[in-house]
Amino acid sequence: MSKIPIEKNLFCLPWTQTLLGTHVQGRVNYMALDWLTRVNYNPAMLGICVNKGHASNQAIRETGEFSVNVPTVDMVEVTDYCGIVSAKRDDKSKLFEVFYGELKAAPLITACPLNIACRLIQTVDLPTNTFFIGEIVIILSEEQYLSDGKPDVTKMRPFLLTMPDNRFWSVGEHIGNAWKDGAKYREKLKI
Amino acid sequence: MSKIPIEKNLFCLPWTQTLLGTHVQGRVNYMALDWLTRVNYNPAMLGICVNKGHASNQAIRETGEFSVNVPTVDMVEVTDYCGIVSAKRDDKSKLFEVFYGELKAAPLITACPLNIACRLIQTVDLPTNTFFIGEIVIILSEEQYLSDGKPDVTKMRPFLLTMPDNRFWSVGEHIGNAWKDGAKYREKLKI
Numbered sequence: 001m002s003k004i005p006i007e008k009n010l011f012c013l014p015w016t017q018t019l020l021g022t023h024v025q026g027r028v029n030y031m032a033l034d035w036l037t038r039v040n041y042n043p044a045m046l047g048i049c050v051n052k053g054h055a056s057n058q059a060i061r062e063t064g065e066f067s068v069n070v071p072t073v074d075m076v077e078v079t080d081y082c083g084i085v086s087a088k089r090d091d092k093s094k095l096f097e098v099f100y101g102e103l104k105a106a107p108l109i110t111a112c113p114l115n116i117a118c119r120l121i122q123t124v125d126l127p128t129n130t131f132f133i134g135e136i137v138i139i140l141s142e143e144q145y146l147s148d149g150k151p152d153v154t155k156m157r158p159f160l161l162t163m164p165d166n167r168f169w170s171v172g173e174h175i176g177n178a179w180k181d182g183a184k185y186r187e188k189l190k191i
Numbered sequence: 192m193s194k195i196p197i198e199k200n201l202f203c204l205p206w207t208q209t210l211l212g213t214h215v216q217g218r219v220n221y222m223a224l225d226w227l228t229r230v231n232y233n234p235a236m237l238g239i240c241v242n243k244g245h246a247s248n249q250a251i252r253e254t255g256e257f258s259v260n261v262p263t264v265d266m267v268e269v270t271d272y273c274g275i276v277s278a279k280r281d282d283k284s285k286l287f288e289v290f291y292g293e294l295k296a297a298p299l300i301t302a303c304p305l306n307i308a309c310r311l312i313q314t315v316d317l318p319t320n321t322f323f324i325g326e327i328v329i330i331l332s333e334e335q336y337l338s339d340g341k342p343d344v345t346k347m348r349p350f351l352l353t354m355p356d357n358r359f360w361s362v363g364e365h366i367g368n369a370w371k372d373g374a375k376y377r378e379k380l381k382i
C-alpha cells in the first residue's frame with residue numbers, strides 16, 4: 001500500500017447531473033446542479049448545495065421553492081450551457097418549455113424525463129455555499145421512462161459529471177443487485 | 192406531453208456507492224452509503240445522510256468522526272453485504288484491512304481507491320434521518336488510480352446504485368466535457 005494525499009477538492013466521484021430550476025426576480029432560470037442528495041426518507045426530502053454567489057441561491061431564499069430536473073444524455077450541451085452562463089448576464093428563460101405543478105416558482109422542464117418540485121424547509125449556511133433542504137412536493141415522469149410503474153434509468157438515460165477533470169459520463173452496465181449480492185456474500189462467509 | 196406523478200421515494204437517480212466507516216462502541220463498522228454530496232467548496236465539506244435507526248448514526252454523534260470510502264466494481268458483493276447487515280447483530284470489523292490518518296475513529300479501507308476522512312462540524316436532524324456535515328481532513332488515493340495527479344474515474348472504477356429497482360451500475364462512456372460543450376452551445380445560439 002502506498003496511499004498518497006489528494007487535494008481536498010479533487011474528488012472525482014461521479015455525481016448525477018441535474019438542472020436546478022428557480023425564478024430569479026420573476027424570471028425562469030436554470031443552473032447546472034451536481035451537488036445534491038436525498039436527506040430524509042419520510043417525508044421525502046432533497047438537499048441541494050448552491051454557491052452563495054449564484055443567482056439561484058438568492059432566488060431560493062426569496063421564493064422558498066425550486067425544481068430539480070434530470071436531463072438525458074441528449075441534453076449534454078444545453079445542460080452545460082446552463083452551468084457556464086450566469087442569470088446575472090444572460091437570459092436563460094427561453095431555453096426550455098416548462099410547466100408548473102402546485103409550486104409557481106419551481107419551473108419543471110418538459111424535455112426532462114424526471115421533474116422534482118421542492119418546497120424549502122431548511123437553509124444551512126456554510127462558508128462558501130448554502131445547503132438548501134426541500135420537501136418533495138411532487139415528482140413527475142412519463143410512461144415512456146417507466147418500467148413496472150417506476151422510473152427506469154435505462155430509459156431515462158441520465159448522465160454523470162466528474163470533477164475536476166470535468167467529464168460527462170453515461171450510466172454503464174448493470175453489474176449487480178443491491179440487497180441480493182450481499183446476501184450471497186453472507187452465505188459465503190458462513191462456509 | 193403526458194406527465195404522470197411518481198411516488199415520492201421512487202427516485203431512481205444513480206448515486207455513487209460508498210462505504211461509511213465509523214467506530215461503533217470502539218469497534219470498526221461499515222455501512223453502505225449512497226446519500227451523500229459535497230456541501231461546501233472551501234473548506235471542502237461532505238454531507239452524508241444516515242437513518243436514525245442505524246448504528247452508524249449514533250457512532251458519528253459519539254465520536255464526531257467518520258470516513259467515506261469508495262469501493263470498486265470488484266467490491267460489489269462485500270459492499271452490499273455492509274448494507275444489509277446491522278452492526279447491532281453482525282461484527283463487520285474484520286471485513287477489510289484498514290488504516291488511519293489523524294482521525295482515530297475514521298477507519299480508512301485499504302482496498303478502496305479513494306478514502307476520505309471527515310470531522311463532524313454540524314448535525315442536521317430531520318424526521319427519519321440525520322444529515323451530518325463533515326469537514327474533509329484528508330483524502331487519500333494511490334498512484335495507480337491517478338492521471339496527471341488527479342483521481343481518474345476510469346482507473347478507480349466506482350459504481351452506482353439506483354433505487355428502488357436496487358441495481359448497481361458501472362460508470363459508462365465519456366460522452367462530453369463540462370465547461371466546453373456549453374461554450375459550443377452558446378456559439379450556436381449566437382448564429
